[in-house]
Amino acid sequence: MKTNTDPRSPSLSEEELNENLELWALLEVIYQKYGYDFRNYTYSSIKRQLKRRMEAEGIQTISHMQHLALNQKELFHKLVSDFYINVTELFRDPSFFKNIRSHVIPILKSYPSIKIWHAGCGTGQEVYSMAILLMEEGLFEKAHIYATDVNTEALNKARQGIYSIELIKEDTHNYFESGGTESLSKYCTASYGNVIMKSEIKKNISFFDHNLVTDNSFGEMNLIFCRNVLIYFNSELKQRSVRVFWDSLCHKGFFCAGANERLLGEENEALFDVFDDKNKIYRKKEAA
Ligand SMILES: C[S@@+](CC[C@H](N)C(=O)[O-])C[C@H]1O[C@@H](n2cnc3c(N)ncnc32)[C@H](O)[C@@H]1O
Numbered sequence: 001m002k003t004n005t006d007p008r009s010p011s012l013s014e015e016e017l018n019e020n021l022e023l024w025a026l027l028e029v030i031y032q033k034y035g036y037d038f039r040n041y042t043y044s045s046i047k048r049q050l051k052r053r054m055e056a057e058g059i060q061t062i063s064h065m066q067h068l069a070l071n072q073k074e075l076f077h078k079l080v081s082d083f084y085i086n087v088t089e090l091f092r093d094p095s096f097f098k099n100i101r102s103h104v105i106p107i108l109k110s111y112p113s114i115k116i117w118h119a120g121c122g123t124g125q126e127v128y129s130m131a132i133l134l135m136e137e138g139l140f141e142k143a144h145i146y147a148t149d150v151n152t153e154a155l156n157k158a159r160q161g162i163y164s165i166e167l168i169k170e171d172t173h174n175y176f177e178s179g180g181t182e183s184l185s186k187y188c189t190a191s192y193g194n195v196i197m198k199s200e201i202k203k204n205i206s207f208f209d210h211n212l213v214t215d216n217s218f219g220e221m222n223l224i225f226c227r228n229v230l231i232y233f234n235s236e237l238k239q240r241s242v243r244v245f246w247d248s249l250c251h252k253g254f255f256c257a258g259a260n261e262r263l264l265g266e267e268n269e270a271l272f273d274v275f276d277d278k279n280k281i282y283r284k285k286e287a288a
Contacts, residue, residue, distance in 0.1 A: 087228075093279075097178035187201050
């Protein structure tokens with residue numbers, strides 16, 4: 001039995017050990033019955049989501065949840081949607097986008113064409129943020145953005161590009177902090193309490209399914225974003241994903257991780273250079 005939190009670790013209390021074993025069984029059952037593989041996600045985040053769902057549904061034990069998830073498809077789908085944490089916003093971590101604008105964009109400007117991959121794009125705000133930035137820097141026409149996620153529900157929302165007007169108001173602050181000087185309303189139209197991203201901004205973006213647990217590299221990307229995704233993976237799955245990204249980048253391509261994610265462990269020092277440590281921007285080097 002291989003888990004990211006070794007259930008037999010001597011530091012665990014008996015209660016924690018039992019909980020980990022129940023969780024291990026739940027994830028195995030979900031995989032065997034439905035094919036969704038969360039077995040290499042970090043137990044800490046899976047447990048947090050699971051406990052929240054159990055509380056909302058009035059379920060007392062993980063084994064009871066296992067029984068219900070096996071027999072009630074609707075509950076199972078809620079659980080899957082909880083495990084794929086879709087929290088995001090436009091220009092999330094504005095200082096990150098500010099640094100992309102001031103340090104990465106000038107390098108991209110010298111390329112004849114630009115390919116960008118957002119892996120784990122969620123409901124799309126990160127993708128539209130980058131599209132807006134490219135437009136403002138005069139690079140949108142020569143760029144193509146590939147936006148992928150494993151969660152088809154999130155991906156459909158990303159494709160539609162429809163967001164609550166209230167959320168956009170909150171994100172406007174991020175946009176200005178990231179160095180934006182226009183009004184976000186330039187890029188979307190208001191409709192019944194929502195905003196819809198304009199078709200001009202969608203035209204160079206392709207959305208499709210890609211699962212970092214099973215799928216492989218594609219394309220020769222100049223820039224890859226995988227932000228706030230790796231943090232939910234154990235070291236084995238994180239390492240698999242990092243390899244996929246390395247394989248998908250062109251020579252000296254950029255890789256961007258989330259604010260609380262670290263790419264460089266010893267095993268990755270041969271694969272990437274640090275470009276901006278604070279903002280978690282890395283650059284591919286040819287592996288020895
Ligand atoms: C917290 S969101 C991050 C969204 C965006 N990148 C950001 O930073 O705001 C995490 C996303 O990772 C996706 N995800 C989780 N597991 C994945 C996997 N195995 N393959 C691809 N995407 C995955 C989830 O569906 C979710 O949309």
